[in-house]
Amino acid sequence: MSEKKKDELLVDHNNDGVDRRGFLTCMAWAGTGALFVVQGGVPKSYSLSSLLKLGPKTATELSFVQISDSHMGFSKPANPDVVATLNAAVDKINGLATPPEFLLHTGDISHLSKPEEFDTVDQVLKSASAKNVFFVPGEHDVLGDDGKQYLERYGKGSKGAGWYSFDKKGVHFIGLVNVLNLKAGGLGTLGREQLEWLASDVKHLKSSTPIVVFAHIPLWSVYPEWGWGTDDSAQALTFLKKFGSVTVLNGHIHQTLQKVEGNVTFHTAASTAFPQPQPGKADSPGPMKVPAEQPKSILGITDVTSVRGKHALAIVDSSLA
Amino acid sequence: MRRRVSTGVFLAALGLGIAGLGARAGNVTATAQTKPETRDVTIDNFTFGPADLTVKAGTTITWTNRDDIPHTVVNTDKVFKSKVLDTDEKFSFTFSTPGTFSYFCSIHPKMTGKVVVQ
Numbered sequence: 001m002s003e004k005k006k007d008e009l010l011v012d013h014n015n016d017g018v019d020r021r022g023f024l025t026c027m028a029w030a031g032t033g034a035l036f037v038v039q040g041g042v043p044k045s046y047s048l049s050s051l052l053k054l055g056p057k058t059a060t061e062l063s064f065v066q067i068s069d070s071h072m073g074f075s076k077p078a079n080p081d082v083v084a085t086l087n088a089a090v091d092k093i094n095g096l097a098t099p100p101e102f103l104l105h106t107g108d109i110s111h112l113s114k115p116e117e118f119d120t121v122d123q124v125l126k127s128a129s130a131k132n133v134f135f136v137p138g139e140h141d142v143l144g145d146d147g148k149q150y151l152e153r154y155g156k157g158s159k160g161a162g163w164y165s166f167d168k169k170g171v172h173f174i175g176l177v178n179v180l181n182l183k184a185g186g187l188g189t190l191g192r193e194q195l196e197w198l199a200s201d202v203k204h205l206k207s208s209t210p211i212v213v214f215a216h217i218p219l220w221s222v223y224p225e226w227g228w229g230t231d232d233s234a235q236a237l238t239f240l241k242k243f244g245s246v247t248v249l250n251g252h253i254h255q256t257l258q259k260v261e262g263n264v265t266f267h268t269a270a271s272t273a274f275p276q277p278q279p280g281k282a283d284s285p286g287p288m289k290v291p292a293e294q295p296k297s298i299l300g301i302t303d304v305t306s307v308r309g310k311h312a313l314a315i316v317d318s319s320l321a
Numbered sequence: 322m323r324r325r326v327s328t329g330v331f332l333a334a335l336g337l338g339i340a341g342l343g344a345r346a347g348n349v350t351a352t353a354q355t356k357p358e359t360r361d362v363t364i365d366n367f368t369f370g371p372a373d374l375t376v377k378a379g380t381t382i383t384w385t386n387r388d389d390i391p392h393t394v395v396n397t398d399k400v401f402k403s404k405v406l407d408t409d410e411k412f413s414f415t416f417s418t419p420g421t422f423s424y425f426c427s428i429h430p431k432m433t434g435k436v437v438v439q
Contacts, residue, residue, distance in 0.1 A: 076389045076408070077389070078389065111391075112391060112405060112407065113405075139428050139429075140391075140428070143391075143393075143405045143428070144404065144405060182427060182428075182430040183430060184397050184423065184424070184425035184430055184433050185425065185430060185431060185433050186430045186431075187430070187431075224431075225431070226367075226431065227429055227430065227431040283366045283367075284366040284367035284368070284388075285367065286366065286367065286388055286389055286390050287389045287390065
């Protein structure tokens, strides 16, 4: 789908003369790699070319980039060179006007949990401008050993299967693991131990603290038929009810989707490896082959900015094209 | 006289026939270990096909992954569990005891199947 408009499209999210069609157009653009910004609770979309004109964010307090689903080791028609596309993602990161303070990788780092696959991702990410990378595992990262290798590599300081939290410039980040102990016929799962930890982790935080939760499988019900959801995420969200700003960043579905529910903004990132079909638009959520010239326009990164005093984080998806 | 001959011939023929039967029966006995039954399940489009299978005890089922994404075959009671199967990789299991065996893909748990062994 080609860019239709060059201008900004301002959409009032508060239902005062809401431009519903404009909002839905935004969502369609997000799927093809256009830009979607949520700032101060108001979604704004930008054409790709104007992103570069945004310039340094003077009011910026904190910016970071979410990447996801690098699937290192995958080599099938949908993308025979996932190293190249991950490198393209790093180039994109390095081309941002404001270097991000760190990266969040929302899982499926590797394709088959092989050591060399993890090694390659680590190697490629070394050339990113942001030197700190925070990970959560995807189901492809915990194959055969219940996540033991993942924990050895990326789980320092984490609890249980690899959950943890940290603070950056007043924003509280929480990494959750929902890809282990999956039950037959079920979705992603957090489990009691992790939920109890989460409750205690946020208990003493002021409700004005911006929260960012990141986990691999969506923490909202995107499309349960394809396993795109988490069985016990509703409980997790009740622990976060008191906060004025909650941003949930997920991966797994290899496309950008966004949903706002009260104080919670849910966002899924594109993959840096291969796209997957939109919910229900294919027989199964497998790797989607697209015409040769398209792949980079539907793979991408997500730039996130937190501006102190603003309600919601600004989330900008950009494609690798 | 003729009748006796006929009877004799008849009896002889019968005898031969019975012997023949015996011989055939003997052949069957010699290969009493009939070829073990095998059945195939294809994993395609995030689906086990056929998802429900009923087989005789002693049957070996072979799962083959035809998807571009890896899958596993894991019994909910942990009686069998495949390694991760990439495209075109296979996993086989011989079901020697009767029962119902539900299984799923541990990577994509929405994928489920069932084997009923009689």
